[in-house]
Amino acid sequence: MTAAEPIPNAARGLVVLGDNLEVLSGLPAESLDLIYIDPPFNTGKRQTLASIKTVRDEDGDRTGFKGQRYRTVKVGTSSYVDIHDDYLAFLEPRLAEMRRVLKSTGSLYFHIDYREVHYCKVLLDLIFGRDCFLNEVIWAYDYGARTNKKWPPKHDNILVYVRDPARYFFDAEAIERIPYMAPGLVGPDKADRGKLPTDTWWHTIVPTNGKERTGYPNQKPLGILRRALQGSCPEGGIVADFFAGSGTTGAAAYELGHRFLMVDNNPEAARVMAGRYAHFDGINYRGVNPSDSDVQTTLFAAG
Ligand SMILES: C[S@@+](CC[C@H](N)C(=O)[O-])C[C@H]1O[C@@H](n2cnc3c(N)ncnc32)[C@H](O)[C@@H]1O
Numbered sequence: 001m002t003a004a005e006p007i008p009n010a011a012r013g014l015v016v017l018g019d020n021l022e023v024l025s026g027l028p029a030e031s032l033d034l035i036y037i038d039p040p041f042n043t044g045k046r047q048t049l050a051s052i053k054t055v056r057d058e059d060g061d062r063t064g065f066k067g068q069r070y071r072t073v074k075v076g077t078s079s080y081v082d083i084h085d086d087y088l089a090f091l092e093p094r095l096a097e098m099r100r101v102l103k104s105t106g107s108l109y110f111h112i113d114y115r116e117v118h119y120c121k122v123l124l125d126l127i128f129g130r131d132c133f134l135n136e137v138i139w140a141y142d143y144g145a146r147t148n149k150k151w152p153p154k155h156d157n158i159l160v161y162v163r164d165p166a167r168y169f170f171d172a173e174a175i176e177r178i179p180y181m182a183p184g185l186v187g188p189d190k191a192d193r194g195k196l197p198t199d200t201w202w203h204t205i206v207p208t209n210g211k212e213r214t215g216y217p218n219q220k221p222l223g224i225l226r227r228a229l230q231g232s233c234p235e236g237g238i239v240a241d242f243f244a245g246s247g248t249t250g251a252a253a254y255e256l257g258h259r260f261l262m263v264d265n266n267p268e269a270a271r272v273m274a275g276r277y278a279h280f281d282g283i284n285y286r287g288v289n290p291s292d293s294d295v296q297t298t299l300f301a302a303g
Pocket of ligand 1: 018019020021038039040216217218219220221242243244245246247248249263264265266268
């Protein structure tokens, strides 16, 4: 791997088992075309993270927003508000690093829960700049029970930021078009061609018994990733996911002819990815043994 290459030259993909902040800080600046992330919130892991805070300190152990140094401080067990503060403190140095490693033409897709999105939007505005906010994509689905105590929440938010609003890559022509709701109103030619999707994406969740299912919790649908990559990744570009989970982003990238970097700190995620990518050519692994994927191969077969 040369200083300017985030993944080995000949590789189609690289899977790394490790903490994303550590991996990010070792990557060359301006080397990625597209980053998609789908960080967890309020899981068991998150609660462990909830006891950590970063504070400004010139002698600190990490670099954060605008290159400032931060020190990691352990705090006691937290109330709800503390958990929330810590979530943003956890994200901040990572998002700052993601901005650093994006090319000037690059974009970040940040997938988040409707309860957290507003806080994360403000944080991203601070890190990227408000003028770099491109879209809020709403992924609307229709699955699971419906509460009758309020409007049943059936969407996720994906915030899209670009590194440079004057130079970012976006190719509307490459995006798979969708059928018109009333094709009779637009004439046969337009109806045949379909229309460009808007910022509201209707898409089913990964079906519980579908072929796509890996068994990894919170797996996102390939169709969502495919669409993001079609619009925002140039031909043969490098796509990264620093909260990779089951590696959906890598699967979409490979399918579309891009190269990818997948990072997760959970050995289970790394094993699922090794199983999912077993039939792909040119995938390298760091910190994970790709032949140790028996459990996931069984899951695939069962799916
Ligand atoms: C919601 S899941 C991602 C699911 C993924 N989008 C998919 O389609 O399968 C979030 C992932 O972030 C990982 N994660 C959490 N903290 C991390 C960290 N500090 N470094 C790397 N990965 C982390 C978790 O292990 C988990 O697999």
